[in-house]
Amino acid sequence: MDKVKITDIAKQSKVSPTTVSRYFNHPELLSQETQTKIEDAIQKLNYKQDHLARILVTGESNLVGVIFPHLHLSFYTELLNQLIKYAKEKGYHLIVYTSNNSKSEELQLIQNLLSYRVKGLILLSHLLSPQEIEELPVPVITIERTGGNYKQINNDNFTGGKLAAELLIQNDCDVFIHINNDYQENWPSFKRILGFEFGIKDRCYERIVENNFTDPYTSKAESTMQKVVQNLLTKYPNKKIGVFCSNDDIANLFERECIKQDFDVPNMVKLIGYDNSPVSNYAVYPITSIDQNISLMAQVAIQSLDNYIPCETIVPAILVKKIQHYDT
Amino acid sequence: MDKVKITDIAKQSKVSPTTVSRYFNHPELLSQETQTKIEDAIQKLNYKQDHLARILVTGESNLVGVIFPHLHLSFYTELLNQLIKYAKEKGYHLIVYTSNNSKSEELQLIQNLLSYRVKGLILLSHLLSPQEIEELPVPVITIERTGGNYKQINNDNFTGGKLAAELLIQNDCDVFIHINNDYQENWPSFKRILGFEFGIKDRCYERIVENNFTDPYTSKAESTMQKVVQNLLTKYPNKKIGVFCSNDDIANLFERECIKQDFDVPNMVKLIGYDNSPVSNYAVYPITSIDQNISLMAQVAIQSLDNYIPCETIVPAILVKKIQHYDT
DNA sequence: TTGAAAGCGCTAACAG
């Protein structure tokens, strides 16, 4: 296998390798004549740059590491989708990982990524402490997780929760329920709960938290949801129930379970999810949701790699009404 | 920023850089004593290998490019999930891309990946011709796409389709419907249709093909499905309809639409999807599906990188019955 | 406007 290298086209076009290198990196320094000579040689020999060798010299790579907890949440896959889209525009390459397991595994992954001299890291997992993140020798961008001295991109969760509460109140619900997977109080998404409970004030309210909803596409999640819905049905007969779920996938699981149990979803249960991800639109009854603007989050994340400023960016939360909710 | 390199720990442990290199690559050649000396130095200086420099010398990278058409199909996201899992075990890093657009864009992506000296390419997109794939200077592994002189991993689509037909016949359906997105006759998945139609023989049958189902999570797909279901309802009143969809996402879309239109899904409509992906289990009525064994496909794909043999691997198709179908 | 020389961090021959 005879790889064409910079010296080959140097010979072919009768200039030095340095000049050829300059053709790619500082073409303005070359005469028009040399440029065309080099161009011809490149065409003729079908030369392709070797990024790897270049990175070794310059220290600047276009590789970016992305670590998700898992890929079973449409928020994650849609974010990945958008990250890829914006990365493509900037010429970045995403090395994608999931890491729902051990912290040591995640640290190992990161070490591996660093050994490829990634330009930066986009983290969605919650395993590392802010301090550990700060100590990493590359720019780190976190999305929806605890802060520290690095770039954070978070949704305006408090407002999101508040908007959910307000809509459910406008819809004349008698009982208010919040359903969440396991969380920690220092996660940004905890503010959804705070915002919701702030909006609800001292109305009849219940907060339901279940570990099993962390990955909603498991049989555990399903059986847990079955019980949750059953309980609500027996506990609040003939009441109009307003339910706010911490993400669309959980909301979707909830809606399905209601349908199975013949709960009158569009009328006696008013449902609101979070993320406004595709799953919310294509539920049996499309689910009203709080839009996190995933696309904007992705865009900001990719842009931050270029011009890194360790600060928090708050992306607005917007209520998107679907057929379950009337205009007021 | 003072990066610790191999020469630093060579000095620290009073051996040559070569010896340190050997510590990582051929430790069996070193004396126990030198090994511990080097180990200590590594600990002390907190040395991390630089994979990039290593690749430049050895020409062997652990980077692998993966190109999906898009990420809006649970077959794709689940496959990515599994690929990441097996890649992790082997120490490979996946650079992930989507490319549903132009062929020239895909070629550009691949050139970029090659410039990072990827070890191989895993392709799920259908843009390149077999010839173009064969010309690529790295091992290519395709999943569910047209063959050529490279590694192909395909499901036993014919059997899959046949199994679907047999089950629907056993369930005493009067009318048989196949719903597919746009396809080409040289795609492996076309054999699903052939297998199904072979199984159906000369019973009452209709093949429905819609471009709009390529990405089932769009409003176009939804409105198209609405019409499809409506037509079936009016065309075959009081008939038991057996429906085989080309993937679970389309099946799910179909089921939802039936529920909306008050079609008696579990009784008068017998539904079968393809992929046995999570979405099939968590539909309102879990959807019987043909399991492609995505995990096995991913495993074979990753293994093929190591020991590349350009041949086709057929992964078995297995019928997985859910509640819509009784045992026979 | 161009070229020569040095070197990014590492490893593989070859020699001892």
Added chain:
DNA sequence: CTGTTAGCGCTTTCAA
């Protein structure tokens, strides 16, 4: 078992 030497493919001084 260990070290010397050369070089992966490229870019960046520095000098002309």
